[in-house]
Amino acid sequence: MSEARKNDLIYTIIGVAIMVPIMTTFNKYLVYSQWMEYPLTTPAFWKQVGIGICQRLPVVFPLQFFVVQNYAAKKTEEHTHPDDSWVVKSIIRVGFSILILCPVLSLYSNLILVIEGNITSVAGFINNWIPKMVQNWCFAYFAQVFVAGPLNKHLFGLYMKHKMAKAAK
Numbered sequence: 572m573s574e575a576r577k578n579d580l581i582y583t584i585i586g587v588a589i590m591v592p593i594m595t596t597f598n599k600y601l602v603y604s605q606w607m608e609y610p611l612t613t614p615a616f617w618k619q620v621g622i623g624i625c626q627r628l629p630v631v632f633p634l635q636f637f638v639v640q641n642y643a644a645k646k647t648e649e650h651t652h653p654d655d656s657w658v659v660k661s662i663i664r665v666g667f668s669i670l671i672l673c674p675v676l677s678l679y680s681n682l683i684l685v686i687e688g689n690i691t692s693v694a695g696f697i698n699n700w701i702p703k704m705v706q707n708w709c710f711a712y713f714a715q716v717f718v719a720g721p722l723n724k725h726l727f728g729l730y731m732k733h734k735m736a737k738a739a740k
Contacts, residue, residue: 594621
């Protein structure tokens, strides 16, 4: 594996480790706050978040690493000018990433609800999937731009600084 690909792998692992818990907590809040089955302050709510993280990580990582990164990079290059700042390019890239991730992961989450028996009809599936997808897109975009993205860049920068210092010795 090339050094650049290893760095992509580390960057993706950090990003997924940040974003999956954020989005899982948001989605569990959307689901359980409506039913008030588990208020936010209870261990049962956080148990559901833990289960959700375990259900999503095996899907999110390969999707992000093998599909979304390449697609978002290609589309960002097509829709930006070389003179655009890195901030503009980052914001556009996040948008393209989330255009894929939100529908796919909302669909996956709904399939989990079908398997658990919480959704029993096609109409119920669609009535749950479309609004959740829109809510997820709005939240994920801003969470990625303002929280997860900067944190990911900072942590990856620390990793690279450590790696460079180790290589200099």
